Amino acid sequence: MAGVRKRLISQDVSMPSQPGESIVSNEDIIQIIEEVQQEARSSKLLQLDITMTQRLSVREVMLENKEDSPVYLTLLIHCILCEIGGSLLFLLPHTLLLILTSPNLSYFTFYTNLLQAQILDSVVKVAVKVAVRRQQEEPLASQFPGISHFSFPSGHCSRMAMLGYILIKFSPNGALFFLFVAMSVITVSLSRVVLGRHFISDMLGGIVTGIVNGALFVAFFWTEEQALAEFFEIRSNTLDWVDGVIGSIL
Numbered sequence: 220m221a222g223v224r225k226r227l228i229s230q231d232v233s234m235p236s237q238p239g240e241s242i243v244s245n246e247d248i249i250q251i252i253e254e255v256q257q258e259a260r261s262s263k264l265l266q267l268d269i270t271m272t273q274r275l276s277v278r279e280v281m282l283e284n285k286e287d288s289p290v291y292l293t294l295l296i297h298c299i300l301c302e303i304g305g306s307l308l309f310l311l312p313h314t315l316l317l318i319l320t321s322p323n324l325s326y327f328t329f330y331t332n333l334l335q336a337q338i339l340d341s342v343v344k345v346a347v348k349v350a351v352r353r354q355q356e357e358p359l360a361s362q363f364p365g366i367s368h369f370s371f372p373s374g375h376c377s378r379m380a381m382l383g384y385i386l387i388k389f390s391p392n393g394a395l396f397f398l399f400v401a402m403s404v405i406t407v408s409l410s411r412v413v414l415g416r417h418f419i420s421d422m423l424g425g426i427v428t429g430i431v432n433g434a435l436f437v438a439f440f441w442t443e444e445q446a447l448a449e450f451f452e453i454r455s456n457t458l459d460w461v462d463g464v465i466g467s468i469l
């Protein structure tokens with residue numbers, strides 16, 4: 220119970236002093252009606268979200284038919300690869316490897332910014348999860364107990380949308396590249412629902428969160444080459460020293 224209804228119940232409401240006098244004003248009645256209508260709309264949207272998610276989540280069907288149908292087996296493998304490829308535990312080490320092997324300052328700057336963007340996105344995602352505190356509901360929670368306490372927004376969707384925004388922002392203008400990045404984001408996002416990890420609203424919320432994070436990072440937190448030139452030189456000198464040590468040993 221919220222708004223006017225909660226206030227009317229919690230406060231000390233005196234009986235009307237004159238016959239025909241109402242203890243609730245017309246404004247309160249109108250607001251109560253609006254609150255009830257809003258709750259009804261929210262309930263319908265939530266139920267639609269759950270129903271559509273249950274229809275798209277075919278994890279159990281894939282597991283039951285993977286040995287009989289190559290289609291289900293292929294879909295299951297593809298979804299699992301999307302889950303691994305979009306995870307922070309996979310992307311962070313690979314980004315660090317790209318930073319260490321960058322051939323010039325331009326590459327070093329771009330990959331360093333990608334690393335910082337992933338960290339920012341993770342912080343924002345956790346903050347939103349804690350603020351919204353949406354618990355995974357059946358059948359999602361029973362399929363994956365203990366994996367995630369809060370489901371909104373999807374971290375995979377947010378991460379992939381943020382990286383996709385940055386890649387498109389700094390890539391040559393090409394329809395083919397844009398289509399490739401967009402399809403990658405959509406594929407990983409849909410796999411979260413198909414595997415039963417998230418609701419559709421979690422997926423959409425993650426995509427929006429990622430795009431916003433990407434735009435904010437590029438606008439306010441992007442580090443230019445000049446600021447990273449010294450770090451690039453330190454990295455290069457360190458790698459040269461390590462290469463020399465290994466060469467002397469071998």
